[in-house]
Amino acid sequence: MTVVIGIGNPDRGDDGVGRVLARRLRALAAPGLEVRECNGEATGLMAAWEGAKEVVLVDACRGAGPPGSIHELDVTKIGGSGARPLRHGSTHSFGVATAIGLARALVCLPPRLVLYAIEGRRFGEGAGLSPEAERAVDEVTTLLIRRFPGAEQRPQGGRSRSAIARSSHLRGRPRRRRRPRPVRA
């Protein structure tokens, strides 16, 4: 079972893109995907992924590409403690990076953790999703159903990363590897 966690504030425009995606995915009742929602607060996020072997986070980001672009980051394959954001920010920055850093320090990071960050354009109160974010929700929803069919449905040995890349719905889209910056409203 893959746990998909949609992160954000649904009342702050594109910041809610993860939550919108989670609700859409839940409505589709995709087999093998357990869908959860989280406001992004670090300890709540750690609780949301507790016990899961494979976790997909979907959050909004800003500043790493044009609105609607999708950044994929396999967190379990990168280093870093996540301590810097905690040291230099207030509790308002206790977000995804803190959760990952803390879980890594406590040796309780899910064995596989993939982050999809969607570039937002507007973050105003009650603004709803921008057309760019809407399109990205559609793309990532389709992508997740294809790529994370759940462990019990997966062919023996799972799908290799190259197979995932080949089947990617996003082929042709620029694949940024720079660290996305989740946006907390």
Add this chain to the structure above:
Amino acid sequence: MSSKSRSRTIKVDALARVEGEGGLTVRLRGGKVADVKLRIYEPPRFFEAFLRGRDFREVPDITARICGICPVAYQMSSTHAMEAACGVKVEGSLRALRRLLYCGEWIESHALHVYMLHAPDFLGYESAIHMAADHAEAVQQGLELKRIGNELMTLLGGREVHPINVRVGGFYRVPTRRELEPMVKRLERALDLSLETVRFVAGFDFPDFERDYEFVALRHPDEYPFNEGRVVSSRGLDIPVSEYEDHFIEEHVPHSTALHSVRKGHGAYYVGPMARYSLNFDALPEVAQAAAREAGLGPVCRNPFKSIVVRAVELVFACHEALRIIGSYEPPERPAEAVAPRAGTGHGASEAPRGLLYHRYRIDGSGTVEAAKIVAPTSQNQKTVENDLWHLVPSHLDLPKDELTWRCEQAVRNYDPCISCSAHFLKLEVVEE
């Protein structure tokens, strides 16, 4: 050249582990402290202004947005003020459920501050993440405690941040006994963790620093205060909440977008766990009193660095109180008392995790808000934070720059400042001229 005659500038651009954003400047001249300014420069949030013209029933949900850590405090102070204006008193199970919701907020807020924000200061780590590598068990304890507090908030409030189930007169929906039942085991676990927390923090090294504060908190004849009581102080003040503004005023200072509070004719005062504890020790249950004694605390604590121990003792209280309430819970006949609007002014004060939170509203006969006043704990503590630095820095001038800066930051964090509530982040700057 001695440290007293040398000029030096100590500047920290970002004081971390506080709620919100602000700054601190300590100016030294000739080896003496020349000025201390807690600078809160976040834009004013104008809550009091945009509450005007709103329906009185909307206020608890609007004011809850002031803070993501202590929304219940804003809901409680505002509902009590509105009920006072409308001549309604909420009693029985509804009153108990409000205390239970407040227990959840104290548990999650205190656990966050003790483990994630303040403990790293005493153990010499930059952050809880750094601390986690060496103190994994302690950090796990803190996370578990916070989670249990959040669960209680979610159960009663609908969600843990900005709960949506509180209304003037009570709740939109109240839990059944069966719904509360699973919390018993969780809270028993939380009580054990809280007692362990007291032992954990009691072992820290505390600076030898005490001041003769004027403590201000609510006091109730029968219980440790949450929602109700008289405003009392360690210097003899004893007034109903409705007379708060006769004794306390807010002043504008150029370096802060949050107003400074003073007690008229007396000056700075102290609100928060240490004030609450020192004015209400006798109202704590035996388990919390015993934990405090075991930790070396007397019935009054004047060392702000030991506020972390007091917070841990309050965790014990909150878990014990939550268990007591659930154990005797009988669901109320209805989820809320009917509250019809009437023209008038209502005052409410409750004990937020960080201290006394005062609200006052004037509404017209149709329930439209005509005026609002909100005095947050951090804005009341601003002058006291500055005064602590005036007294603390001179005895630490020989410390290396980094250590002095760290100690100043730690002294600010003693107050668990919620700068978001008072206006928001902290920049620290120590300048020697």
